[in-house]
Amino acid sequence: MLCRGGVIACSTRSRRNKGVHQSMAQARGSPMSEFGAQSGGARAIEMVDVNKWFGEFHVLKDINLNVARGERIVICGPSGSGKSTLIRCINRLEAHQSGRIVVDGHELTDDLRQIDAIRSEVGMVFQSFNLFPHLSVLDNLCLAPQWVRKVPRAEAKRLAMEYLDRVRIPEQADKFPGQLSGGQQQRVAIARALCMNPKIMLFDEPTSALDPEMVKEVLDVMIELADQGMTMLCVTHEMGFAKAVSDRVIFMDEGEIIEAAAPSEFFTAPRSPRTKEFLAQILAH
Ligand SMILES: Nc1ncnc2c1ncn2[C@@H]1O[C@H](COP(=O)(O)OP(=O)(O)OP(=O)(O)O)[C@@H](O)[C@H]1O
Numbered sequence: 001m002l003c004r005g006g007v008i009a010c011s012t013r014s015r016r017n018k019g020v021h022q023s024m025a026q027a028r029g030s031p032m033s034e035f036g037a038q039s040g041g042a043r044a045i046e047m048v049d050v051n052k053w054f055g056e057f058h059v060l061k062d063i064n065l066n067v068a069r070g071e072r073i074v075i076c077g078p079s080g081s082g083k084s085t086l087i088r089c090i091n092r093l094e095a096h097q098s099g100r101i102v103v104d105g106h107e108l109t110d111d112l113r114q115i116d117a118i119r120s121e122v123g124m125v126f127q128s129f130n131l132f133p134h135l136s137v138l139d140n141l142c143l144a145p146q147w148v149r150k151v152p153r154a155e156a157k158r159l160a161m162e163y164l165d166r167v168r169i170p171e172q173a174d175k176f177p178g179q180l181s182g183g184q185q186q187r188v189a190i191a192r193a194l195c196m197n198p199k200i201m202l203f204d205e206p207t208s209a210l211d212p213e214m215v216k217e218v219l220d221v222m223i224e225l226a227d228q229g230m231t232m233l234c235v236t237h238e239m240g241f242a243k244a245v246s247d248r249v250i251f252m253d254e255g256e257i258i259e260a261a262a263p264s265e266f267f268t269a270p271r272s273p274r275t276k277e278f279l280a281q282i283l284a285h
């Protein structure tokens with residue numbers, strides 16, 4: 001179902017992008033690092049007995065999840081099961097109330113320096129793109145490198161064009177988001193996240209607001225990222241993507257991780273009746 005055509009282009013792109021990473025790494029004052037080949041421990045993310053409540057509502061229940069560097073994880077489950085909340089806790093868009101979350105060696109606490117450190121390592125792409133409508137595509141991409149990383153304007157523009165090229169829409173640089181298709185806007189959102197040279201990418205249903213013909217162009221970009229070794233957590237119901245790309249599929253229900261398994265096992269021999277029921281529903285469509 002999925003075209004992996006982008007992968008062929010990936011090796012040349014990857015080589016070309018070393019320049020981009022080098023520039024960003026220099027801007028961060030650290031040696032160049034490829035996606036997934038970062039220094040430090042083997043774990044990108046560690047969640048230990050994480051619990052979260054919205055008021056009285058227990059939304060995340062004893063979440064234990066370790067994500068290795070370079071690992072690709074797909075999270076699925078019924079609406080309201082806590083998928084978005086789980087990934088939003090990883091970059092502190094939501095605060096957890098108990099347990100530990102450690103991202104790239106930084107523990108998430110109320111310490112703003114730790115939160116900043118983590119947010120600078122983690123890129124996030126939302127269902128609804130969240131681009132600034134009054135800024136051109138190029139300016140959307142330049143904003144964070146210029147103002148957060150203090151990259152000079154000319155260099156930020158060069159990086160932005162590299163990444164727009166990578167998501168295959170360099171010709172859209174001067175347009176405003178409202179002038180682009182949904183698939184193009186989502187690719188801008190991915191490029192914008194990549195401009196910060198993240199070590200980890202979180203995706204929350206990146207294709208679910210798109211018309212069917214635009215889904216593939218966004219998934220192809222994500223497949224390319226995965227093939228380059230990016231650590232990825234992706235909430236999606238695109239089971240073709242999960243089968244083709246993920247190392248592990250996680251099924252959540254009612255705030256709990258019910259099952260986590262390699263896709264070969266997850267799709268052919270799900271253990272929990274809840275997983276079986278979910279798969280029967282989702283694969284029927
Ligand atoms: N800010 C909030 N305040 C109160 N309750 C919330 C808040 N955000 C989410 N919830 C509730 O927490 C539960 C989990 O929400 P979450 O968005 O994580 O689910 P989800 O699995 O991502 O669902 P969907 O597939 O519909 O996106 C839902 O019952 C939701 O109503």
Ligand SMILES: [Mg+2]
Nearest residue numbers: 083084085204
């Ligand atoms: Mg959600």
